Amino acid sequence: MATEQTPARTPLTWRELSCTKAGDRLVFVTPHDIFPECIVPEGARATVKMNELNELGALMTVLPDDRATRKALKDWDGEIQLNPHNYGVPDATDDERWDAPSPVARLSFNRFHALLLASYPNADLLPIDRNDLGAVDMTVRAHETGDTLFDFLWLEISDLGEEGLQSVLKGLDTAIRDLQAVEAHILLNPEEPKPA
Numbered sequence: 001m002a003t004e005q006t007p008a009r010t011p012l013t014w015r016e017l018s019c020t021k022a023g024d025r026l027v028f029v030t031p032h033d034i035f036p037e038c039i040v041p042e043g044a045r046a047t048v049k050m051n052e053l054n055e056l057g058a059l060m061t062v063l064p065d066d067r068a069t070r071k072a073l074k075d076w077d078g079e080i081q082l083n084p085h086n087y088g089v090p091d092a093t094d095d096e097r098w099d100a101p102s103p104v105a106r107l108s109f110n111r112f113h114a115l116l117l118a119s120y121p122n123a124d125l126l127p128i129d130r131n132d133l134g135a136v137d138m139t140v141r142a143h144e145t146g147d148t149l150f151d152f153l154w155l156e157i158s159d160l161g162e163e164g165l166q167s168v169l170k171g172l173d174t175a176i177r178d179l180q181a182v183e184a185h186i187l188l189n190p191e192e193p194k195p196a
Helices: 067-072 094-098 111-119 133-141 148-157 165-188
Strands: 025-028 032-034 038-040 045-053 058-064 080-082 104-106
Touching: 025 133, 032 080, 038 067, 058 067, 111 133, 111 148, 133 148, 148 165
Parallel strands: none
Antiparallel strands: 025 045, 025 104, 032 038, 045 058, 058 080
């Protein structure tokens, strides 16, 4: 599905990032260089695995959605380590460092996610808490809903901003036409031989 331009995201400060918890969803707002393994591109999404960003131990690990990135980081269990001491001015004070921007922002959900949950037939039968969009997102990305059509729709609208109505409608129309074409072919060719 074609997506419209998403609005620029404001990065969290390291202090704000320290308030996130395991399971929270993040998006990289700047490329993140992990030399020599890979560069995590702007727009890459990840889930917080462990957050120990505090005055005693300044480290957070996040698990990227992208399988190729996880494979490149196999020596680190596929996780990305974030540390405020690796960013900004080397001789900055602790307060300056904690108030500096991190490379990530919170991944927010758009109104179309809520509309999908409200309108999808039998959504109440899915193994999800419809009031926790972050948990729904994690369940979809782990392929644990048991409903591939729901997963497909959720992921397709994930990159849209609040103004993405035309993209959503165009994508739904395309999916409906594709399903109708498959249905028509099956109905018109019930005796078609099976592939060898």
